[in-house]
Amino acid sequence: MSPGMTLFSQVLINGLLIGFVFSLIAVGLTLIFGVVDIVNFAHGEFLMLAMYAAFWLYHLFSLDPTVSLPLCTLFLFFIGVVTYKLIISRILDAPMLAQIFSTFGLMVFLRNLAHFLWSSDYRMIKEPLIKGRIEVFGLFISIPQLVAAVGALITTGLVYWFVTRTETGRALQATAEDKEAAALMGINSDRMYTLAWGIGAASVGVAGALLSNFYFIFPEVGDIFVLTAYVVVALGGFGSIPGAFIAGIIIGLVQVLGGYFLSPALKMVIVYLIYLLVVVLRPQGLMGRW
């Protein structure tokens, strides 16, 4: 391969790898949106909490993120359930403003709590089990990124399988489609909402643990991922898991290609422009239900 071709392939691979992680984060967001019809503005902070959980388990108990991944996932599931029980369940029928500000306030609260408790320092896991890189056809692939991508892919698949193939998952879909009709069939919508929040948060639990292997950990870390995830959710179609999956990969590629052809500084501008174009021109996204 020519050097230019190699560089281009390298860029494509990086975009693909990070795209799977975007997909997973967006799947959590889109699940909550699809079932409960509320945008979780604190989703990025959930991711941040997962990364800090992985960091502190490593720092205090020498648990490698790969080992502590199930713990982080459980912890985030718990956070999601508590958020639903304490806050969301009370504002389901509230005006739009109250719905926006409830999760928005939670975002401000969690982010600054992290600043206050753990300072604004950038932290990282110094010696993770998963590290280094491999060379394939002259291309370098970072192993932590590869593991994160594969882990994200598997988790996205699991969530999709759960929602479409299990009885509980179908009940979840039924609630998303028509809460009242589902309730008439004996489906407890409160339980379904709790579950959606639990799984939605647990997805970023997995993503956070995987990211902590190679990404800096700081209070604002959620921003960049979750702002991207909003775009992914919109592009995929609000509430659609396959849509989020495909859109995550597209956005991952768009980011790296934008950085490659234009300038790394402007790559996010393209991503935000995609959001604006999609919601204005095709609000149902690629695979939205409405």
Next chain:
Amino acid sequence: MVARIARWRVAWPVWAGAALLGILVLVFPLLTTRPFPIHVMILIFLYALLSQAWNLIGGYAGQVSLGHAMFFGIGAYTSTVLAIRWHINPWLGMIAGGIMAVLLSIIIGYPCFRLKGHYFAIATIAAGEIIYTLFVNWEWVGGARGLFVPMQPESLVNFQFHSTKVPYYYIILVLAAISFVVTYWLERNRPGYYMRAIKEDIDAARSLGIDATKYKMLAMMISAFFTAIGGTFYAQYVLYIDPDSVLPLALSIRVCLVAVLGGVGTLWGPLLGSAILIPLAEFTRVYLGGGGRALHLVVYGALVVIIAVFQPGGLMALVKRFKRPGFLGSSPV
């Protein structure tokens, strides 16, 4: 007549209190010579102005914007760039900045007003982040290094004072007062009624023949104009701007939090929210510094959640429980 006297009997302590507070605000700079309290008061009025501006679109018209920093930044950058490149007076720059912000609000509002609720909020985040990134990378306006406002001899005409903060105090007091008067007028006239109708139920409002897009656009334009004026004031007050001080998402968030705490869609909510949050923020910043910097925002985030869940009307809703309806010219949310 009897009823009027009875109402006066109930209301007069409140009126007296308000008058006393008004006089205190007017003579405040005479009571202290220390710069810090005056600085805090200036910020209170600046944020009252900004969050009142936000309140017009976010509170009255119900379109939650999380990108208002872009209008603030456009105001600050327009007047500063005009002063640097063409030596244009900052007062003229302030008007030019307001006009630029109105143009930007049309470009952004026109497509985005088709979106509802959450989608609109995220769209404004996206637009704000686009503007922020462009300014960081735009060398002609200083890029990430920012711009210094050219030094001028101190005078009201030059909009610059170096020996004292007191003139800034009165300038921002007047600017904030204008925004409150405009809001007061809107609240009691047709555009205000239409905006609230749009917020309550846009389809019902449309079926009554209200041109929803037109009135949302009107709210957005006035809002953008006042926010940009706040931006120019900030530039002249601090004499240095960069994307991180006048365009960040954090600023958009702060402006809307002030209004939410005080009470969205109420006339006095923004002032109340600002009078509580800004001193809290400044004192924790000065006395706790470093790690303590975020403490007020922790309290604040928790307050916003509690308010959203239990009292969506904000603190003004609590105030209203203790008074007769209509007194402060505010309306129920």
